[in-house]
Amino acid sequence: QVQLVESGGGLVQAGGSLRLSCAGSGSTFSSYRMGWFRQAPGKERVFVAVISWNGGRTYYADSVKGRFTISRDNAKNTVYLQMNNLKPEDTAVYYCAAKFSVSSLLPTHTNNYDYWGQGTQVTVSS
Numbered sequence: 310q311v312q313l314v315e316s317g318g319g320l321v322q323a324g325g326s327l328r329l330s331c332a333g334s335g336s337t338f339s340s341y342r343m344g345w346f347r348q349a350p351g352k353e354r355v356f357v358a359v360i361s362w363n364g365g366r367t368y369y370a371d372s373v374k375g376r377f378t379i380s381r382d383n384a385k386n387t388v389y390l391q392m393n394n395l396k397p398e399d400t401a402v403y404y405c406a407a408k409f410s411v412s413s414l415l416p417t418h419t420n421n422y423d424y425w426g427q428g429t430q431v432t433v434s435s
Contacts, residue, residue, distance in 0.1 A: 311335045312335070317330050318429030326392060333387070342362055342408045344356065344360075344407075345388075346406060346419060347399075347404070360415075362410060364383070378393075397435045402430050404428045407422060
């Protein structure tokens with residue numbers, strides 16, 4: 310099992326940047342595929358970005374491609390989401406998620422992840 314704790318959310322003006330962090334527990338963190346999802350009020354949770362267990366592959370939702378970057382530091386048991394050029398429509402609660410997997414697949418559905426953090430709020434003002 311792995312426990313996940315997100316941090317780094319906050320209030321930022323449009324065009325600004327934030328970096329989210331997700332710290333994981335356990336010695337097998339490096340064997341987990343990690344994803345970021347977000348959920349706006351009254352909407353379903355949707356995929357943002359995913360990174361493979363070794364950081365070798367990444368994939369992004371079209372809405373964030375070119376603005377967001379996912380990365381990981383397995384020595385620190387942490388995955389990051391660097392968010393640049395933020396827009397009001399990026400406002401949401403952001404969740405990190407984990408799936409024990411050393412495959413090269415990068416699924417984007419919430420059903421493909423077993424562990425979730427508590428979420429961190431990101432608010433982008435216009």
